[in-house]
Structure formats: C-alpha cells, structure tokens
Amino acid sequence: MNIYVLMKRTFDTEEKIVIENGRVSDDGVNFIINPYDEFAIEEAIKLKDAHGGEVTVVTVGSEDAEKELRTALAMGCDKAVLISTEDVEDTDQWSTAEILAAYFKDKSFDIILGGNVSNDNGTGQIGPRLAEKLGIPHVSTIVKLEINGNQATIERDAEGDTEIIEASLPLLVTAQQGLNEPRYPSLPGIMKAKKKPLEVLELDDLDLDEDDVEAKTETVEVFLPPKKQAGRILEGDADSQAKELVRLLKSEAKVI
Amino acid sequence: MPRKTLVLAESRDGQLRHVSFEAIAAAKKIADGGEVVGLLVGAEIGAEAKVLGHYGADRVIVVQNEALKYYTPDGYKQAVKHVIDLEEPDAIVMGHTSIGKDLAAGLAARLDSALISDVTSIEENGGDPLFIRPIYSGKAFEKKRVKDGLIFVTVRPNNIDALEKDESRDVDVAHVDVAIKDLRTIVKEIVKKTTSGVDLTEAKVVVSGGRGVKSAEGFKPLYELAEVLGGAVGASRGACDAGYCDYSLQIGQTGKVVTPDLYIACGISGAIQHLAGMSNSKVIVAINKDPEANIFNVADYGIVGDIFEVVPLLTKYFKEVLQEA
Numbered sequence: 001m002n003i004y005v006l007m008k009r010t011f012d013t014e015e016k017i018v019i020e021n022g023r024v025s026d027d028g029v030n031f032i033i034n035p036y037d038e039f040a041i042e043e044a045i046k047l048k049d050a051h052g053g054e055v056t057v058v059t060v061g062s063e064d065a066e067k068e069l070r071t072a073l074a075m076g077c078d079k080a081v082l083i084s085t086e087d088v089e090d091t092d093q094w095s096t097a098e099i100l101a102a103y104f105k106d107k108s109f110d111i112i113l114g115g116n117v118s119n120d121n122g123t124g125q126i127g128p129r130l131a132e133k134l135g136i137p138h139v140s141t142i143v144k145l146e147i148n149g150n151q152a153t154i155e156r157d158a159e160g161d162t163e164i165i166e167a168s169l170p171l172l173v174t175a176q177q178g179l180n181e182p183r184y185p186s187l188p189g190i191m192k193a194k195k196k197p198l199e200v201l202e203l204d205d206l207d208l209d210e211d212d213v214e215a216k217t218e219t220v221e222v223f224l225p226p227k228k229q230a231g232r233i234l235e236g237d238a239d240s241q242a243k244e245l246v247r248l249l250k251s252e253a254k255v256i
Numbered sequence: 257m258p259r260k261t262l263v264l265a266e267s268r269d270g271q272l273r274h275v276s277f278e279a280i281a282a283a284k285k286i287a288d289g290g291e292v293v294g295l296l297v298g299a300e301i302g303a304e305a306k307v308l309g310h311y312g313a314d315r316v317i318v319v320q321n322e323a324l325k326y327y328t329p330d331g332y333k334q335a336v337k338h339v340i341d342l343e344e345p346d347a348i349v350m351g352h353t354s355i356g357k358d359l360a361a362g363l364a365a366r367l368d369s370a371l372i373s374d375v376t377s378i379e380e381n382g383g384d385p386l387f388i389r390p391i392y393s394g395k396a397f398e399k400k401r402v403k404d405g406l407i408f409v410t411v412r413p414n415n416i417d418a419l420e421k422d423e424s425r426d427v428d429v430a431h432v433d434v435a436i437k438d439l440r441t442i443v444k445e446i447v448k449k450t451t452s453g454v455d456l457t458e459a460k461v462v463v464s465g466g467r468g469v470k471s472a473e474g475f476k477p478l479y480e481l482a483e484v485l486g487g488a489v490g491a492s493r494g495a496c497d498a499g500y501c502d503y504s505l506q507i508g509q510t511g512k513v514v515t516p517d518l519y520i521a522c523g524i525s526g527a528i529q530h531l532a533g534m535s536n537s538k539v540i541v542a543i544n545k546d547p548e549a550n551i552f553n554v555a556d557y558g559i560v561g562d563i564f565e566v567v568p569l570l571t572k573y574f575k576e577v578l579q580e581a
Contacts, residue, residue: 217401
C-alpha cells in the first residue's frame with residue numbers, strides 16, 4: 001500500500017500562550033506532533049504492518065518541523081517530506097490545501113491520513129479541502145479503520161454517535177481520538193530514523209509562486225481572553241454548601 | 257454593501273438545532289441589510305422549514321432527497337452547491353457542527369474560497385465584518401476577515417445569540433430538486449451512543465468528571481445531575497484515559513471545546529489541557545477535595561469537598577428549585 005500521512009508541528013498542549021507584537025510568540029515553546037496527527041501516524045504504520053507498503057509523512061510549514069518529522073520516522077514512517085513555506089508572508093487553510101494538492105498531483109496513493117483538527121488553529125479544514133482538490137472521497141473523525149483489498153470499513157464519530165461507513169480506495173481519512181494508542185519511538189527506531197530519507201521542498205519545486213498561495217483571509221488581531229476574577233469558595237458543611245450554590249446559580253449568576 | 261447570505265440549517269428528527277437560529281443571527285450581521293436565505297437539506301423535511309422564518313430567515317429553500325437521509329460529503333456537497341449556483345450568495349453561514357465543519361471545508365475547496373471556521377462572535381465593522389474565533393483551544397483568540405470574494409463562515413454553537421422568535425413572520429418555502437448521484441461513502445448504520453440526546457458542544461449545562469470520579473460507576477451521580485439540569489456529561493482526559501468513560505466525552509485541548517452557560521467540574525484537577533476546552537464557559541463551578549486544585553483558579557464558585565457527597569445534594573436541591581419555577 002502507498003500510504004501518506006499529513007502532519008503538523010504544534011505547541012505542546014501544556015504551553016501557555018504569550019502574545020508579542022500582535023502575534024503568538026513561540027519563544028521557548030516546546031513543540032510536538034499535533035496529537036490528532038499522532039493517531040494518523042500510528043494508524044498508517046499499523047496499515048503498513050498489516051498490508052505491506054510504505055508510509056510517507058508530509059508536513060507544510062517551518063523548516064524547524066524536521067524534528068517532528070524525525071519523530072514520525074522513529075515511530076515507523078519510511079520517508080518524510082517537508083514543504084517549506086518560510087518565504088511566504090501569510091498562509092491560511094486555503095493556501096495549505098493548494099500546496100498539498102500541488103504536491104500530491106503526480107503521486108500515486110491508496111490512502112492519505114491526517115488528524116481531524118490541529119490544536120493550534122483548530123479549523124479542521126485541511127483534510128476535506130485536500131480530498132476535494134484531489135477528487136477523492138474522505139471520511140473525517142474516524143475511530144476505527146479496516147481495509148480489505150480495495151474496500152474500507154470505517155467507524156466515524158459524529159457528535160458522540162458512531163457511523164459505520166463503507167468506501168473504496170483511494171481515500172482520505174482524518175483521525176479522531178480513540179482511533180488507537182500512538183506508540184513511543186523505540187531507541188532502535190530513533191537510530192534508524194536518522195538515516196531515513198527526509199526531503200525538503202520549496203514552493204518552486206511544486207511549480208508554485210508565493211502569489212499562488214497567498215492567504216484569502218487576513219488576521220487583524222490576536223488577543224488573550226479576559227482574565228477571570230478569582231472565584232468564591234463556599235463555606236459550611238456539604239448540605240449548606242450545596243444549598244448555597246443552587247441559590248447563587250439561580251439568583252446571582254442566573255444560569256438556571 | 258448588502259450581501260445575499262445563505263444559511264445551512266440542520267434538523268434532527270424534525271427539530272431544528274438551536275445553532276441554526278444562531279447561524280441566522282450571524283447571517284443578519286454579515287448580510288448588512290441583504291437577504292438571508294435559509295436552506296434545509298435532508299430526506300424528510302416538514303414544518304420546520306417555516307420555523308427558520310420565525311428566527312429571521314427571509315425565505316427558505318428545501319432540498320429533499322432520499323439519498324440525503326444521512327450526511328455524506330458527496331451528497332451534501334452536491335445539494336448545497338446546486339443551491340449556491342442558483343442563488344449566487346455573497347456569504348454562507350453554517351453551524352460548526354459535525355456536519356457543518358466537514359461540509360463547509362469541502363465546499364470551500366469546491367468553490368475555491370476562503371473559510372473562517374468556528375466563529376464565536378462577529379463585529380459588523382461598517383459592512384466589512386470581522387470574525388472572532390478561538391485559537392489554541394480558547395487559550396487565545398484571533399480576529400479575521402476575508403480579503404475578498406465569498407464570505408464563508410461556520411459558527412460555534414452557544415456563542416452567538418439567536419434572534420427573538422417571531423411566529424408572525426410567514427416566509428416562502430421553495431422546494432428545489434437536485435439529482436444526487438455517485439455517493440462514494442455509504443453510511444451503513446448509525447450506532448446511537450448519546451443517551452440524553454443533548455449534544456455536548458450544544459448543551460447549556462455540562463456536568464464533567466475527572467479522575468476524582470474514580471470509576472465508570474462513579475459517573476452515575478453526574479448523569480443524574482445532568483439530567484435534572486437538562487445538560488450533558490463530559491469528562492477530563494484523565495477520566496477517559498483511565499477508562500471511566502468514552503473518548504467522545506473528553507473536553508480539552510485534545511477533545512471537545514465547550515462553552516455552556518454552566519459548567520460543573522467534579523473531581524477535575526484543572527490541567528491546562530482541560531482548561532483550554534472549558535474555560536470560556538459562562539459560569540464555572542468546581543467541586544474538588546483538594547483546596548489547592550488548579551480548577552479553583554478559573555471557577556466562579558468552588559466547593560472543597562467530596563463529590564460523592566456534594567453532587568447528589570446538588571441534584572436534590574436543583575430538583576426542588578426547578579420544580580418551584
């Protein structure tokens with residue numbers, strides 16, 4: 001099987017957000033593989049183990065993402081591709097889908113996997129956009145994937161309910177939490193990853209100009225939510241605390 | 257400049273979802289005096305089409321087709337694209353729901369357009385609307401605009417106020433036939449897991465449990481409290497990882513982001529990854545044994561105590577108060 005995984009480098013979920021000069025600062029920030037993309041990587045490796053073939057992990061963005069790509073290679077991916085957008089002023093989800101579509105134009109693939117959402121921008125647009133651009137079907141937020149020959153049987157999370165879906169390859173799927181338990185890279189895996197191929201591409205290599213992928217949206221401002229006032233700790237025994245809380249929620253906060 | 261704005265509404269079992277009314281209110285802000293057209297897509301659509309008018313739609317289009325019984329990206333893209341070609345709207349609004357977020361992204365690619373997802377508020381800005389949306393799961397916000405062309409947005413449930421219902425508004429409902437063909441993904445079956453019927457991201461009240469709930473059985477009193485309040489049950493990553501509940505209940509930076517009117521955190525320590533998913537709730541209550549728990553830093557009201565003692569008492573007193581009302 002020819003398997004591709006889309007990966008994004010994001011802030012560690014434990015990071016606090018600091019805004020500097022109107023942008024989110026990445027000074028001293030610990031980066032990770034977007035957690036939903038980790039599920040996609042794990043599933044891709046499992047598919048390879050079951051059906052044979054090759055897993056290529058692809059990212060679009062900063063060249064610093066080499067570190068996260070190496071982690072994906074250490075987990076078991078075979079090849080990595082980094083499409084650098086360092087020279088592009090501003091990209092949005094439209095841009096990223098254009099770039100990925102240009103990359104996949106001359107590739108043959110059976111399945112493309114990605115996370116259903118990134119934990120930074122959180123739009124969930126890339127998977128469905130790319131599938132549309134490539135003219136292949138997609139299923140988002142999957143929690144189970146079985147492939148038999150050309151046929152995929154998928155369980156998909158739809159707001160808590162599970163849909164059982166059938167589709168044929170080639171196909172794009174996006175991972176939801178619960179799909180699997182991502183493995184940690186093993187020590188031999190980490191050693192091997194250093195020697196695995198990692199290709200860095202510029203937009204030029206994809207026959208794209210910066211103008212071709214300039215964002216269609218513009219960020220006017222970035223700001224932090226207002227700081228919450230310290231709350232009130234209720235006194236007394238459990239019974240009077242519960243009674244007082246119900247009273248406050250009704251007459252003071254007016255939420256019931 | 258007035259904009260004709262198309263709103264994709266969603267109904268479930270003949271009932272419109274509240275987020276659809278919120279989407280109409282959002283559309284009014286974007287439309288700048290232009291017409292707001294409601295759209296319903298499905299296998300069986302009845303009287304609910306008129307209700308979109310009560311909440312502000314100027315007219316309604318219905319696409320009814322047996323092949324649209326379940327959501328599939330192919331079927332819904334075909335139906336909505338057909339209506340877009342007929343109506344040529346200047347703006348499109350959908351709810352940021354399971355259907356809306358998936359459909360909007362694919363459709364934006366088909367239309368070669370921008371899409372601003374998961375909008376929580378809109379500034380009209382003299383006809384050049386600005387869209388505010390959370391980033392880093394609500395740890396920060398960004399304000400965005402579409403440079404030019406179609407304005408396409410999805411709005412997060414529970415954030416934009418719906419307009420007041422006006423049943424005297426009797427609007428035109430037009431049926432449009434669309435041939436739906438070549439579905440490449442087939443929904444074989446839907447396994448219902450949600451017991452209460454209240455969706456977590458749309459619930460006005462969320463009762464959430466953490467490691468302090470100790471077991472799957474321990475969630476029982478939380479479900480009882482949620483039921484009395486007409487709310488949904490959520491969980492922290494700790495509770496999901498420990499196997500106390502399904503991952504579909506997880507709230508946090510990995511998991512769902514919720515903004516209910518009332519969030520009751522039971523036995524949740526308040527790791528930053530959890531706070532990202534709930535700290536923009538209107539009112540937060542924390543119940544935890546540990547007075548030093550981080551959750552108390554974001555709570556409006558805190559009770560230091562045993563959840564197994566406090567939660568059943570809350571259920572009892574809420575029941576009393578709600579019966580009086």
